[in-house]
Amino acid sequence: MTDIPRTTSKAGNPVDKTGEPAVRVHNLTKEFPGGVRALDGVSFDVPRGELTSIIGPSGCGKTTTLKIIAGLVEATGGEVEVDGTPVHAPGPERAFVFQDFALMPWATVLRNAAFGLELRGVSRQEREAIARDYIAKVNLAGFEDAYPHQLSGGMRQRVGLARALAVDADILLMDEPFASVDEQIRRKFQEDLLRLLSDEDKTVIFVTHSIEEAVYVSDQVVILTRGPSRVSKVVRPGVDRDADSEHIRRSPTYLDWVERIWDELQDYLEK
Amino acid sequence: MELRGHRIPMFVSLLVWFALWEVFGRLEVVSLIPPFSEVVAALAVVVPSESFVEATTVTLQAFAIGMTMSLTVGIGLGMLMGRSPAVASVMGMWVNIFESSPLTAVVPALMALLGFGLPTMVVTVFLFSVWVIALDTQVGVERVNPSLVEMGRSFGASNRVLYSTIVIRAALPELLAGIRLGLIRGLKGVVIGQLLIAVVGVGYLFELYSRNFLMPEFWALLIILFAFAFLASEAVAYFERKVSFYASSR
Numbered sequence: 001m002t003d004i005p006r007t008t009s010k011a012g013n014p015v016d017k018t019g020e021p022a023v024r025v026h027n028l029t030k031e032f033p034g035g036v037r038a039l040d041g042v043s044f045d046v047p048r049g050e051l052t053s054i055i056g057p058s059g060c061g062k063t064t065t066l067k068i069i070a071g072l073v074e075a076t077g078g079e080v081e082v083d084g085t086p087v088h089a090p091g092p093e094r095a096f097v098f099q100d101f102a103l104m105p106w107a108t109v110l111r112n113a114a115f116g117l118e119l120r121g122v123s124r125q126e127r128e129a130i131a132r133d134y135i136a137k138v139n140l141a142g143f144e145d146a147y148p149h150q151l152s153g154g155m156r157q158r159v160g161l162a163r164a165l166a167v168d169a170d171i172l173l174m175d176e177p178f179a180s181v182d183e184q185i186r187r188k189f190q191e192d193l194l195r196l197l198s199d200e201d202k203t204v205i206f207v208t209h210s211i212e213e214a215v216y217v218s219d220q221v222v223i224l225t226r227g228p229s230r231v232s233k234v235v236r237p238g239v240d241r242d243a244d245s246e247h248i249r250r251s252p253t254y255l256d257w258v259e260r261i262w263d264e265l266q267d268y269l270e271k
Numbered sequence: 272m273e274l275r276g277h278r279i280p281m282f283v284s285l286l287v288w289f290a291l292w293e294v295f296g297r298l299e300v301v302s303l304i305p306p307f308s309e310v311v312a313a314l315a316v317v318v319p320s321e322s323f324v325e326a327t328t329v330t331l332q333a334f335a336i337g338m339t340m341s342l343t344v345g346i347g348l349g350m351l352m353g354r355s356p357a358v359a360s361v362m363g364m365w366v367n368i369f370e371s372s373p374l375t376a377v378v379p380a381l382m383a384l385l386g387f388g389l390p391t392m393v394v395t396v397f398l399f400s401v402w403v404i405a406l407d408t409q410v411g412v413e414r415v416n417p418s419l420v421e422m423g424r425s426f427g428a429s430n431r432v433l434y435s436t437i438v439i440r441a442a443l444p445e446l447l448a449g450i451r452l453g454l455i456r457g458l459k460g461v462v463i464g465q466l467l468i469a470v471v472g473v474g475y476l477f478e479l480y481s482r483n484f485l486m487p488e489f490w491a492l493l494i495i496l497f498a499f500a501f502l503a504s505e506a507v508a509y510f511e512r513k514v515s516f517y518a519s520s521r
């Protein structure tokens with residue numbers, strides 16, 4: 001892991017040292033056919049039960065990193081350990097939320113939300129009951145029989161989130177889930193996500209290119225840089241989330257961290 | 272069709288054409304074209320006749336077997352070409368060549384090889400229809416949103432489940448278009464094959480009617496064929512319309 005500026009971290013937020021990290025990313029490299037080098041030795045740990053963001057300029061390998069962790073893309077070198085075991089394929093302890101939602105256009109909201117369970121062979125009655133529950137939790141009750149093309153982008157992503165929550169995986173991997181949502185709705189989503197996650201004991205890896213979003217939702221932020229694609233810093237903003245969102249977004253800690261991460265990224269962009 | 276802003280139902284425009292046909296036939300300008308009423312009368316005679324029932328049975332049998340083969344092979348090959356660039360580059364050129372070549376020329380060679388019976392007709396149907404099904408399936412599979420496939424894999428779908436529940440379903444708009452075109456080509460294939468063989472099925476009847484100058488019967492048979500082709504392709508088109516909404520929203 002790169003340096004954690006613990007001295008500058010204001011609010012408490014002690015690092016959980018009791019357990020192993022949920023995910024350990026060690027020295028990942030990825031070269032795509034045709035010679036595109038997407039990752040040049042990326043390493044970081046993801047503490048259990050926390051939300052870790054990956055942030056960086058576009059094309060720096062955020063999606064590639066997340067898909068390697070998901071087991072959807074094979075790394076060229078390095079290793080991903082989940083609960084101490086190296087992984088090379090998808091597994092039931094990880095669930096993915098896609099940037100473009102990846103909903104089946106021919107299936108209803110209910111079937112889409114239950115699809116992860118359907119693929120795992122859960123009976124229809126059981127999986128639909130679970131899916132209905134999560135559809136309600138993501139505020140889509142009443143839309144069970146709608147089709148994706150009848151929903152707004154934000155609502156579609158809620159279906160994607162319900163599907164990932166329904167399989168009850170310990171680790172949620174989210175690739176810019178709110179990228180195609182308006183700014184106002186986006187803020188509401190961030191709050192909804194935090195509220196949802198507070199009742200679920202999940203480890204979340206959250207890719208974003210918005211510094212504000214990263215600081216607002218994360219316990220830990222992994223800053224990636226481009227050329228070479230490496231981790232430049234891992235920071236723990238430690239924003240006090242018990243306050244209401246307006247308050248948080250105006251608090252000095254929050255603004256300070258936004259500024260700091262901005263500087264960090266700026267340094268690399270100027271080089 | 273529209274007239275002064277009013278939509279004219281299809282059967283009305285058909286009636287107009289039939290009336291024109293009737294008049295043209297009665298004028299006896301071309302002996303090849305009898306009045307429409309005579310064709311309708313011939314329909315009533317042809318359809319229950321033993322030779323027609325026999326010819327239809329032979330034809331439908333060859334058509335059904337040939338289409339089953341080309342659907343199986345065409346969809347399978349198309350899916351392989353759509354998912355694997357290696358298969359696409361090895362097979363693509365050949366499939367395209369066959370798709371656009373005048374396969375009628377091959378039928379005499381098939382006859383020499385397979386005789387004058389069912390095998391020749393089945394292979395003709397297959398050769399006429401399989402390529403377009405494979406190509407359209409390939410296009411459909413290539414257009415499947417890659418993140419739908421990743422979604423399936425991330426939730427643990429096996430390859431078999433991935434193809435049967437996600438890839439085929441997502442490729443359905445193009446797949447159905449291919450099946451519709453394949454059905455029409457297969458039907459052309461069976462009739463052309465029989466015409467060249469000239470001793471079996473509907474082809475034999477055409478040969479018989481035209482040689483003996485039974486024009487009403489000849490046209491009656493043609494109308495039945497048209498109607499069959501139209502109904503078969505409309506049946507597929509019905510399903511195509513049902514899935515067309517997601518061709519744009521994948």
Ligand SMILES: Nc1ncnc2c1ncn2[C@@H]1O[C@H](COP(=O)(O)OP(=O)(O)O)[C@@H](O)[C@H]1O
Pocket residue numbers: 032033036037038056057058059060061062063064065
């Ligand atoms: N399948 C692929 N084939 C070739 N190059 C790819 C592929 N996927 C991503 N890349 C390249 O790898 C780099 C990192 O991509 P990505 O992980 O998507 O970045 P980010 O999500 O941070 O925007 C980019 O230069 C991109 O063009």
Ligand SMILES: [Mg+2]
Pocket residue numbers: 062063064176
């Ligand atoms: Mg990305």
